[in-house]
Amino acid sequence: MRYMYTYDLMETARNTNEWLGATARAMASYPAFALSMNPVLPLMAAWGEVTERAFSRMVVKPDWGIRSIVGPDGQDHLVDIVPEVEKPFGSLIKFSVRRRAPMARKVLLVAPMSGHYATLLRSTVASLLPDADVYVTDWHNARDIPVSAGKFDVEDYTLYLVDFMRALGPDTHVIAVCQPAPLTLAATAYLAAEDPAAQPRSLTLIGGPIDPDAAATDVTDFGRRITMGQLEQIAIQRVGFKHKGAGRLVYPGLLQLQSFMSMNADRHSKAFSEQIMRVSRGEASDHDAHNRFYDEYLAVMDMTAEFYLSTVERIFKNREIALNAFVVNGKRVDIGAITNVAVMTVEGANDDISAPGQCVAALKMLTGLPEEKKANHLEPGAGHYGIFAGKSWRLNIRPLVLGFIDAHSGAPVPAGKRVKLASV
Known part of the structure; x- marks a missing residue:
């Protein structure tokens, strides 16, 4: 095909x-x-x-539709969407609130690249804006990216996240929703080894497949049944001449x-x-x-063919993140290298896409992180969408996440000093 x-x-x-x-x-x-x-x-x-x-x-990118928010002064504050970092396959955008001083909380919301636009997180962004400066990864439609821009696979995705985190600085709190959770964990570990000063303060992983084999779903069953050759034949096509990305191999x-x-x-x-x-x-x-x-x-x-195929093969089939064997730019990324970044996982009890157990598996991999910097939450009765944008997010999970962010907003304790205190 x-x-x-x-x-x-x-x-x-x-x-x-x-x-x-x-x-x-x-x-x-x-x-x-x-x-x-x-x-x-x-x-x-x-x-x-x-x-x-x-x-x-089906062929129109939705608008964010966030025009204004009500500030603590009771006045409406207009919201502008400002590009912070622009790259061929995705940009880092800021929701800039006019006439508002910088907030104590700075949040990077990592949106999924799984078929829908980042605007799928519209309600999540709107719920966080009154309490934080919010930045979002805005992934681009592969059909509009010229072939001359090159490839984009899971390693490139991870390096994009590394660049976005570096651009925002170490006082950032990262929230990864669904698909990007394992790669965001890997990007944080990459920074821990290559550029420790650029690590975020905290990392919240919501409903992501850190270890797909921890709990079976229709998604994981499909990944086991199908071969990579079959998947390439049934899912990959070449963009037509109508678009700027003509000739690029994509999962349409x-x-x-x-x-x-x-x-x-x-x-x-x-x-x-x-x-x-x-x-x-x-x-x-x-x-x-x-x-x-x-x-x-x-x-x-559309997703680039190499991103979709490498996600299935390396994240689901080979479980490279779960086995701590993920490689970026020829370097193995050791999840255990994370020693200062507080990590929280959130799962929905009724999640049929990333079932309970898949996301919390990240905490066992963080062998260098003290237990007091780890947290997990299982939301009763919540499905996949509900844990980041539905009723469960609004009423229960959002306050927990903001509380976790506040609890870990101080400067990280130096590694040597922390180990000494933990041994007392």
Whole structure:
């Protein structure tokens, strides 16, 4: 499948469905048809509206939509998105709050590169902004990156995180959500060995596959069953001439979306059927619950082939992070080298993507870190999304994370002095 025609065939199908939706909406809304009492026409217009919106959102990067926050003075403070570090495959952006002095907490939120844009963490960012200066890794869509920019695999991803942490300085508190958790742990260990002064104050790992074999899920089962050759044949395609990244090998976002939707096909089918009926009755709105969710869920991005394949092979199949055998730039990254950075893990009891046990495995690997700098939290009844953006995050996990950050905001104790105190 590593051909441009398969990539363009999916885009052709998407474009055609968007056009059919727009056509049906326009035709069924023709003023002369208002004289008819045929109930099919409102349904046809509603189907067209929902279909056009759904297929058009698949190729559009969502907006962050964070315009302002209310400050402690009761006034609204406008929020600007400012690039801090710009690189071909991803940028470090800051949510700059106007007329606000620098906050005591500086948080780097590491967003997943797993099919959706960093805007998936919109509610997480909004919840942290009143209490911290927030920076986010904003990964770019691989289809828009020229082949001349080179490759981007798990080692490059790790080095990007290293550069972002260096740019922010040692008073940073890092929060990694889901997919980037193992690579963020590796980036921190890399800094511990190569540039200790640039290490962050704390590291919070939320629902990430540090050790995929610690608890089985459909994701880990799939990784065991399929061979790398099979995966390359069924998942990798070449970007078409329509985009700047023409010729680049990618795991297409549209193909990823097909997998996402098929996992809960009945639920998605019901959601769209109900939305069509609401639109036909005039009960829907531009920003209702359905549109808020699917405008984000349907917006997908391509991943470079080398990043996707190396993630499956090195993180899931070979378990290089879990076995402390990960290599970056020819150097083995020793997780045990982390001795000053406080580390907290957060898991959801009902997480079916990164099941409980996968993330907390990081704490056992931190052999050089004192127990008082380790923490873990298992959130009862929480699924994967809930532990970083849902009710569980808002009510329980966010306060715990901020408390952990505050408890470890001081300058780290020198290694020699800390060991001496621990032995007393």
